[in-house]
Amino acid sequence: xxxxxxxxxxxxxxxxxxxxxxxxxxxxxxxxxxxxxxxxxxxxxxxxxxxxxxxxxxxxxxxxxxxxxxxxxxxxxxxxxxxxxxxxxxxxxxxxxxxxxxxxxxxxxxxxxxxxxxxxxxxxxxxxxxxxxxxxxxxxxxxxxxxxxxxxxxxxxxxxxxxxxxxxxxxxxxxxxxxxxxxxxxxxxxxxxxxxxxxxxxxxxxxxxxxxxxxxxxxxxxxxxxxxxxxxxxxxxxxxxxxxxxxxxxxxxxxxxxxxxxxxxxxxxxxxxxxxxxxxxxxxxxxxxxxxxxxxxxxxxxxxxxxx
Amino acid sequence: xxxxxxxxxxxxxxxxxxxxxxxxxxxxxxxxxxxxxxxxxxxxxxxxxxxxxxxxxxxxxxxxxxxxxxxxxxxxxxxxxxxxxxxxxxxxxxxxxxxxxxxxxxxxxxxxxxxxxxxxxxxxxxxxxxxxxxxxxxxxxxxxxxxxxxxxxxxxxxxxxxxxxxxxxxxxxxxxxxxxxxxxxxxxxxxxxxxxxxxxxxxxxxxxxxxxxxxxxxxxxxxxxxxxxxxxxxxxxxxxxxxxxxxxxxxxxxxxxxxxxxxxxxxxxxxxxxxxxxxxxxxxxxxxxxxxxxxxxxxxxxxxxxxx
Amino acid sequence: xxxxxxxxxxxxxxxxxxxxxxxxxxxxxxxxxxxxxxxxxxxxxxxxxxxxxxxxxxxxxxxxxxxxxxxxxxxxxxxxxxxxxxxxxxxxxxxxxxxxxxxxxxxxxxxxxxxxxxxxxxxxxxxxxxxxxxxxxxxxxxxxxxxxxxxxxxxxxxxxxxxxxxxxxxxxxxxxxxxxxxxxxxxxxxxxxxxxxxxxxxxxxxxxxxxxxxxxxxxxxxxxxxxxxxxxxxxxxxxxxxxxxxxxxxxxxxxxxxxxxxxxxxxxxxxxxxxxxxxxxxxxxxxxxxxxxxxxxxxxxxxxxxxx
Numbered sequence: 001x002x003x004x005x006x007x008x009x010x011x012x013x014x015x016x017x018x019x020x021x022x023x024x025x026x027x028x029x030x031x032x033x034x035x036x037x038x039x040x041x042x043x044x045x046x047x048x049x050x051x052x053x054x055x056x057x058x059x060x061x062x063x064x065x066x067x068x069x070x071x072x073x074x075x076x077x078x079x080x081x082x083x084x085x086x087x088x089x090x091x092x093x094x095x096x097x098x099x100x101x102x103x104x105x106x107x108x109x110x111x112x113x114x115x116x117x118x119x120x121x122x123x124x125x126x127x128x129x130x131x132x133x134x135x136x137x138x139x140x141x142x143x144x145x146x147x148x149x150x151x152x153x154x155x156x157x158x159x160x161x162x163x164x165x166x167x168x169x170x171x172x173x174x175x176x177x178x179x180x181x182x183x184x185x186x187x188x189x190x191x192x193x194x195x196x197x198x199x200x201x202x203x204x205x206x207x208x209x210x211x212x213x214x215x216x217x218x219x220x221x222x223x224x225x226x227x228x229x230x231x232x233x234x235x236x237x238x239x240x241x242x243x244x245x246x247x248x249x250x251x252x253x254x255x256x257x258x259x260x261x262x263x264x265x266x267x268x269x270x271x272x273x274x275x276x277x278x279x280x281x282x283x284x285x286x287x288x289x290x291x292x293x294x295x296x297x298x299x300x301x302x303x304x305x306x307x308x
Numbered sequence: 309x310x311x312x313x314x315x316x317x318x319x320x321x322x323x324x325x326x327x328x329x330x331x332x333x334x335x336x337x338x339x340x341x342x343x344x345x346x347x348x349x350x351x352x353x354x355x356x357x358x359x360x361x362x363x364x365x366x367x368x369x370x371x372x373x374x375x376x377x378x379x380x381x382x383x384x385x386x387x388x389x390x391x392x393x394x395x396x397x398x399x400x401x402x403x404x405x406x407x408x409x410x411x412x413x414x415x416x417x418x419x420x421x422x423x424x425x426x427x428x429x430x431x432x433x434x435x436x437x438x439x440x441x442x443x444x445x446x447x448x449x450x451x452x453x454x455x456x457x458x459x460x461x462x463x464x465x466x467x468x469x470x471x472x473x474x475x476x477x478x479x480x481x482x483x484x485x486x487x488x489x490x491x492x493x494x495x496x497x498x499x500x501x502x503x504x505x506x507x508x509x510x511x512x513x514x515x516x517x518x519x520x521x522x523x524x525x526x527x528x529x530x531x532x533x534x535x536x537x538x539x540x541x542x543x544x545x546x547x548x549x550x551x552x553x554x555x556x557x558x559x560x561x562x563x564x565x566x567x568x569x570x571x572x573x574x575x576x577x578x579x580x581x582x583x584x585x586x587x588x589x590x591x592x593x594x595x596x597x598x599x600x601x602x603x604x605x606x607x608x609x610x611x612x613x614x615x616x
Numbered sequence: 617x618x619x620x621x622x623x624x625x626x627x628x629x630x631x632x633x634x635x636x637x638x639x640x641x642x643x644x645x646x647x648x649x650x651x652x653x654x655x656x657x658x659x660x661x662x663x664x665x666x667x668x669x670x671x672x673x674x675x676x677x678x679x680x681x682x683x684x685x686x687x688x689x690x691x692x693x694x695x696x697x698x699x700x701x702x703x704x705x706x707x708x709x710x711x712x713x714x715x716x717x718x719x720x721x722x723x724x725x726x727x728x729x730x731x732x733x734x735x736x737x738x739x740x741x742x743x744x745x746x747x748x749x750x751x752x753x754x755x756x757x758x759x760x761x762x763x764x765x766x767x768x769x770x771x772x773x774x775x776x777x778x779x780x781x782x783x784x785x786x787x788x789x790x791x792x793x794x795x796x797x798x799x800x801x802x803x804x805x806x807x808x809x810x811x812x813x814x815x816x817x818x819x820x821x822x823x824x825x826x827x828x829x830x831x832x833x834x835x836x837x838x839x840x841x842x843x844x845x846x847x848x849x850x851x852x853x854x855x856x857x858x859x860x861x862x863x864x865x866x867x868x869x870x871x872x873x874x875x876x877x878x879x880x881x882x883x884x885x886x887x888x889x890x891x892x893x894x895x896x897x898x899x900x901x902x903x904x905x906x907x908x909x910x911x912x913x914x915x916x917x918x919x920x921x922x923x924x
Contacts, residue, residue: 035718038660044346046375048368056692057712060664064716067662067688072375075383075691076364088577091584096365096576099599100372102343268712269704276707291715352654354683356676380683383691384672396885399892404673404884407907408680410651 003303007118008126010134011175019176023144025299025308026292032068033294041307042071048101049075050093051128052108057268057290058128058137062105065297074100094120103305106130124304132168138267139172141296142226145289149263150223153177159185159218162228162248162273164194169267170228174198177207184209185218189244192230215248219258225250226265229273245273252277265289311611315426316434318442319483327484331452333607333616334600340376341602349615350379356409357383358401358425359436360416365576365598366436366445370413373605382408402428411613414438432612440476446575447480449604450534453597457571458531461485467493467526470536470556470581472502477575478536482506485515492517493526497552500538523556527566533558534573537581553580560585573597619919623734624742626750627791635792639760641915641924642908648684649910657923658687664717665691666709667744668724673884673906674744674753678721681913690716710736719921722746740920748784754883755788757912758842761905765879766839769793775801775834778844778864778889780810785883786844790814793823800825801834805860808846831864835874841866842881845889861888868893881905 001018014022031037047066051059054077063073090108094117097104105126106114111133118125129135146153158177160170164186174194177184178201186194186209193211202209212218219225227250235241252275255262266274266286278284302308309326322330339345355374359367362385371381398416402425405412413434414422419441426433437443454461466485468478472494482502485492486509494502494517501519510517520526527533535558543549560583563570574582574594586592610616617634630638647653663682667675670693679689706724710733713720720737722730723744730743730750745751762769774793776786780802790810793800794817802810802825809827818825828834835841843866851857868891871878882890882902894900918924 044376046372060690060692060713060716063690064662067690068660074368074371074375076368076385077692087579092577095595096598097368099595100368100602269708271703287711287715290712294716352684354680382676382679382683384676384693395887400885403903404906405676407903408676408910 004306005124006304007114007124008136008300008304009115009118010127011136011139011172014136014140014176014179016179019140019143019179022140022296022299022303023147025303026144026295028308029069029295029298029302033065033291033298038070039068040070041302042066042069042305045071045102045305046100047071047073047301048097048104049073050097050104050106050108051075051077052106052113053129053131054078055107055129058107058293059105061290061293062126062128062137062297062301065294065301068294069298069302071301090116091120093117094125097121098123103301126300126304129168132166135168135172137293137297137300138169139176140300141289141293142169142173142265142267143176144296145265145285145292146224148292149285149288154181156224157183157185157222159187159222159225160194160228161187161215161218161225161250163192163230163234164188164228165192166231166234167228170194170226171198173226174202178202178205182207185222186211187213187215187218187248189213189230189247191240191244192234215250215254216258219255219262222259222262224263224265227270227273228267229271249273249275250278251275252281255281255283312614313432314612315422315432316444316608316612317423317426318435319444319447319480322444322448322484322487324487327448327451327487330448330604330607330611331455333611334452334603336616337377337603337606337610341373341599341606346378347376348378349610350374350377350613353379353410353613354408355379355381355609356405356412357381358405358412358414358416359383359385360414360421361437361439362386363415363437366415366601367413369598369601370434370436370445370605370609373602373609376602377606377610379609398424399428401425402433405429406431411609434608434612437476440474443476443480445601445605445608446477447484448608449597449601450477450481450573450575451484452604453573453593453600454532456600457593457596462489464532465491465493465530467495467530467533468502468536469495469523469526469533469558471500471538471542472496472536473500474539474542475536478502478534479506481534482510486510486513490515493530494519495521495523495526495556497521497538497555499548499552500542523558523562524566527563527570530567530570532571532573535578535581536575537579557581557583558586559583560589563589563591620922621740622920623730623740624752624916624920625731625734626743627752627755627788630752630756630792630795632795635756635759635795638756638912638915638919639763641919642760642911644924645685645911645914645918649681649907649914654686655684656686657918658682658685658921661687661718661921662716663687663689663917664713664720665689666713666720666722666724667691667693668722668729669745669747670694671723671745673909674723675721677906677909678742678744678753678913678917681910681917684910685914685918687917706732707736709733710741713737714739719917742916742920745784748782751784751788753909753913753916754785755792756916757905757909758785758789758881758883759792760912761881761901761908762840764908765901765904770797772796772840773799773801773838775803775838775841776810776844777803777831777834777841777866779808779846779850780804780844781808782847782850783844786810786842787814789842790818794818794821798823801838802827803829803831803834803864805829805846805863807856807860808850831866831870832874835871835878838875838878840879840881843886843889844883845887865889865891866894867891868897871897871899
């Protein structure tokens with residue numbers, strides 16, 4: 001697609017070529033993101049950062065991307081939204097913000113809200129997460145991380161573990177991986193399995209996958225494990241929760257016994273599902289993955305603003 | 309007046325010449341505000357953006373103005389005010405902030421608070437709304453919008469509709485319009501009529517005005533309708549509120565029947581008092597009006613900082 | 617010490633030479649801080665401003681320092697911390713933020729939290745106050761203010777008044793003053809005396825000090841009085857609080873009777889402990905002191921980023 005002026009709303013809008021293009025552009029920003037170069041590419045541009053729901057990680061990543069490319073930001077977080085409290089529609093808010101900004105990043109707890117703002121605004125809208133809906137820039141940085149860590153995506157076996165039922169990031173990642181020649185191993189408790197609509201979609205696309213019920217079964221066979229959090233609030237039975245949570249903790253001991261060189265990814269924040277003693281392993285990629293978010297968001301901002 | 313170093317606190321401080329000067333300067337910033345040019349006019353300057361009460365629209369408009377002119381901002385919104393919570397006076401806060409910023413924008417729920425800060429600070433203070441008090445930059449952007457939409461102000465018939473009793477923006481706008489040769493038509497429910505002190509002031513200045521009780525009576529005779537919100541919290545009788553609110557809704561049907569080419573303004577946010585089907589009419593000026601806020605605030609910042 | 621790459625966590629880390637070096641560098645930024653010059657020294661650098669606990673004064677001072685030196689900031693205040701709410705460790709947060717920023721400023725209610733972030737991040741961390749712990753940049757700006765106001769530190773007699781038991785700023789200031797040839801007079805109610813561990817430390821270092829129970833006793837003998845707030849929440853007996861609070865108010869009358877030329881400092885915000893009629897005295901240095909915070913923070917940022 002021609003990125004200039006485009007909204008980034010959903011992982012479903014990207015072809016394989018689009019994904020590769022974004023990763024290529026992201027790579028050109030590596031030295032800037034890693035603080036070895038400065039840039040004025042987006043000088044004179046203003047990004048509106050609308051976080052109706054706080055997410056310091058996503059917000060900082062976007063704002064850093066904009067600022068390291070020489071651009072400016074205007075920011076509103078959480079309770080600042082006086083006009084929405086007064087009953088203003090997202091469409092009207094978008095019409096207002098388009099007058100101020102060259103590009104809008106929005107995070108909102110309601111599915112479809114980023115698309116609604118995109119209908120109102122005639123500047124590009126980037127979805128920074130819309131509740132149970134999409135978080136496309138996270139999925140793109142995950143793809144970019146796979147490419148940087150492993151040198152390629154085709155041919156990889158990727159294991160996803162933890163809460164696959166409610167985990168937005170693994171759903172979005174599947175929507176991008178289905179364009180590639182990969183094998184996916186889903187490892188989760190019975191109660192938190194990947195929803196069948198995603199499995200059907202993968203099957204329809206000819207993507208090989210397998211479901212397993214323990215970490216051990218998948219680790220040996222995988223090049224990468226993408227871990228997610230098992231959230232307590234999903235369980236009525238707290239004992240069951242504690243048992244399942246423990247069963248899906250990646251520890252150094254477990255990794256060294258099963259596949260010591262495996263690449264470990266996580267969307268962060270983690271809360272115990274990767275033990276801190278894993279951090280020292282060469283394959284522990286989750287902090288590098290977070291850092292990659294800046295490069296990928298630089299790429300998206302530069303692309304939709306027509307600067308590359 | 310000589311704008312350099314001046315506080316912008318109240319609509320009452322402006323002469324006709326001042327208003328025209330601000331509009332003239334605002335026009336010179338049109339291309340920058342519309343993102344067709346960049347500027348470094350305020351490079352090296354810092355604006356403090358103190359929003360004790362959130363107002364994303366006013367804050368974004370000021371911050372965008374500052375940033376598109378190459379300046380910087382420091383921002384505090386709502387609950388950030390730890391030192392006030394500790395009992396610090398506005399005067400002391402102003403003395404502190406003057407050490408950091410070249411210009412201060414303040415929004416505060418208490419009438420007179422901007423003036424109090426202006427007494428403390430020896431850098432210019434711009435009133436971004438002080439509760440039931442003044443919102444002079446809104447009134448100035450309304451004047452600028454009239455001038456841009458209609459090419460002039462003298463000779464216009466301007467209708468104000470909705471809640472004229474509590475509507476701060478229509479009060480402030482009257483304080484500026486009284487310097488011009490205009491006719492004003494006030495259209496409101498009996499319960500929400502323009503306060504007599506404002507009517508007396510207009511009468512004293514020789515400004516022609518008329519009061520009507522329905523929208524229809526005024527629309528045919530007016531060049532512009534400036535609509536405001538009828539707020540539910542003003543009414544004890546909720547049935548009466550619903551009836552009155554509906555009677556003051558500008559719909560496409562109503563406009564086309566009475567005056568299809570009329571210019572429609574609104575301070576926004578709207579909550580139903582202008583139907584969305586009005587948006588497509590050429591005279592629907594309210595989103596352009598919001599965008600004009602950036603140009604007018606650019607003009608005010610540049611003027612008080614002595615840069616034009 | 618070699619400041620480049622260094623964390624600024626505690627007053628205990630500074631030698632006399634370090635303190636003098638910081639003051640020397642701060643002085644070179646005076647014209648920039650006072651808005652008579654602009655700078656691009658930190659252009660291309662990003663400071664993360666993490667205020668888990670709001671403190672507009674400290675935050676504005678750091679952000680102004682960064683921006684007037686041409687740098688950029690990313691900011692999170694109070695309730696923005698969604699990932700911490702989700703249970704993320706400070707160590708993980710630090711690893712994340714190090715990917716975005718060149719330097720981190722953190723204020724947090726828990727003692728030791730800045731040090732914990734410093735362990736995680738491999739960019740410099742500056743402690744902007746960690747609860748009952750340290751506030752080293754405040755103490756450094758206090759030293760700088762003494763030097764600017766009095767031309768030197770050696771030889772001064774400095775009185776500290778008010779709540780010396782819980783007052784973090786006077787504790788931190790003592791930790792820096794002990795490197796100099798000064799005399800300290802502690803003036804507080806019996807209930808709020810300087811803790812003995814600080815007195816023991818001063819005694820061990822050979823710093824002369826004296827404890828008095830009224831303001832009058834100390835004012836005549838001192839070159840400087842550093843006042844602090846007596847906080848109501850420290851007292852069960854509210855009558856006793858009111859009596860003590862009044863006994864430690866610096867009024868113009870009291871100063872003129874006892875030592876009219878004395879230099880008056882206060883970390884601000886004040887809540888009555890310095891009467892407003894003191895503001896007009898030439899020795900009233902507290903607003904200048906607050907302004908000095910920008911120069912000192914400019915110096916610290918430039919030093920740890922290796923730019924001087």
